[in-house]
Amino acid sequence: MDPHLxxxxxxSFGVLLFLNFPIAAALGxxxxxxxxxFDLAPLELIPQQLLSATDSWTLLAVPFFILAGNILGKTAISERLVRLARVVVGQFPAGLAMVAVIVSIFFAGISGSGPADTAALGAILIPGMVAAGYDRRSAAALMAAGGGIGIIIPPSIALVIYGVxxxxxxxxxxxAGILPGILVxxxxxxxxxxxxxxxxxxRPEKRGSLREIGVAFKDAAWGLLAPLIILGGIxxxxxxxxxxxxxxxxYGVIVGFFIHRDLKFSDLPEILIDTGVTTGVVMLLVCTASVFAWVLNTSGVAAAAASGLLHLASGKIVGLLLINGVLLVAGCFMDAxxxxxxxxxxxxxxVKALxxxxxxxxxxMTANMAIGQITPPVGVNLFVACGIARISMKEISRAVLPMVAAQAVALLVISFWPDLSLxxxxxxx
Structure with a gap:
């Protein structure tokens, strides 16, 4: 391997990122x-590599999960889940914060996207928490952290990409993502x-009566069933x-159009356009990142780096600590x-050698990526929460530190307790 490669x-990748090129463009x-x-291959190979990267039956799950998330996100499922959680646990100390976490866990089983969870739930809960006396910065930070659960608990687009x-x-x-997601x-x-x-x-929430809890549960039942049907079938x-x-x-079409009737046919163009744009961004990243990965493998860089990492890792514990450190740093600058x-x-x-x-x-790895969504400078969930709470990135970056520390502890448990996942x-x- 040429040492200059x-x-x-x-x-070049780092310089392009510094110049604010999109990650997909920088990779390509x-x-x-x-x-x-370095004349690694004829340039005609690049289109073939781009095509083969997306020529996968498994990757069909990505646009369909994005579409399902957009359909269900347009309904009032998030409001119904919030209402149920508020009447059940809202009266406890830090009740509204607990509501935010509970609803994040349930909504994670619907959307599969951290930013989507943060946007859908943050728009409801951040103003509600501020009105109840919560610090605006901490409320936004908590919603951003809760959104990260969306890529651990299935359906998760990140897990689909990892599997491929x-x-x-x-x-x-x-x-395997269910119990670790609950732990987070x-x-x-x-x-x-x-x-x-x-x-x-x-200010504490009002205690919900049994009748109110029953009504809220009935209203939120179809939202609660979504992850159960998906995971139960798998x-x-x-x-x-x-x-x-x-x-x-x-399921989203049936619930949105015929049960809750929150959706209209006039909503379909916007839903399909949003799905197409998001899918296009994901697939462009898949294409250019696959070419980058091909260069790493073909040039011998991947093998040399793996050999060096194995040399440093004296056992499974040290190896996992090193890998987690690398992933946490990478998560500050790149997407999953x-x-x-x-x-x-x-x-x-x-990993195989250990x-x-x-x-x-x-x-x-996905738990690391969840932390990466709330670590600056490229924590996507932080940007979403900042926009909703109308605070600066500097303010939320300080407020999110306790959430990062809590998730880091959960990450260590997930790393060194394999049975939790398996x-x-x-x-x-």
Missing amino acids: PILLFG ISSVLVIAV VANASISKLFI GLSLFTVSYLLFGKDPNI YGGIFTATEAATVAVV ISIFYILLPILLPV GIDLVHFGIV FLTRFMR
């Missing part, structure tokens, strides 16, 4: 530059109580993860899809 590859340009300068790149079972990844939610419960539980400025072997995506779309394609070619040989289960590692997968049909 990785310098040019990562150097740096890859083409290295291929041309790592050649791991997406159905098992989906089931419990970590946010803890930090919410410590931050808000004894704050005298916070767990029971009724359909695959890709087929579950189409089931989610059909780019990280999967760039770092997995380097990390997979290390005897780490690929499904377990997928959850570990327990449910052992009973799959």
Whole structure:
């Protein structure tokens, strides 16, 4: 391997990011530059690589889950879930903060996207929390952190991409994400109580009567059923993860148009356009990142980096700590899809050599990506929450530190307790 190749590859990529090029463009340009300068392959290979990157039955789950999330997001499901959580736990200390976490967990089973969860729930809960006496910055930070649960608990677009790149079972990844996602939610419960539980400025919620709880539960039942149908079908072997995506779309159409009747046919163009744009962004990242990954593998950079990392890792514990450190730093600057394609070619040989289960590692990696969504300077959930709360990035970056610390503790548990991720997968049909 030419020692100048990785310098040019990562150097050009870093410069392009510094110049505010989109990540997809930076990945593609740096890859083409290295291929041309070092004559790694004919340039005609690039279109073939772009095509093969998206020529996957499994990736069909991505646009369908995005479409399902957009359909259900246009309904009032989020408001109904919030109303149910408020009458059940709102009266407890830090009750509205707990409502935010609970609803984030449930909504994660619908959208599969951290920014989407933050936007849908933050628009309702951030103003409500501020009106109840919560600090605006901390309320926005909590909603951003809760949104990160959306890529751990299935259906998760991040887990679909990991499964494609790592050649791991997406159905098992989906089931494996349930308990770790709940653990991350419990970590946010803890930090919410410590931050808000004894704050005298916070007004407690009114206790809901049994009748109010029953009405709210009936109203939110279809929202609660969505993740149960998707995960139950996968767990029971009724359909695959890709087929579950189409089931989610059909379910969203039935609920939105015929049960709740929140949707109108005039909403369809906007929903389809949003789905097309989001899918296009995801697939463009998949294409250019796959070319970057091909360069890493073909040039020998991935093998050399994996060998160096294995040399540093004296065992599974040290190896996981090193890998988590690399992923947490990478999450500050890149999105999950780019990280999967760039770092997995380097990390997979290390993971296999250390005897780490690929499904377990997928959850570990995705939990890191969830933290990356709330760490500046490129924490996408932070930008969404800032826009809703009308605060600066500097303000929310300080307020989110306790949530980052809580999720980091949960990450360590997920990393060193594999059975938390793998327990449910052992009973799959």
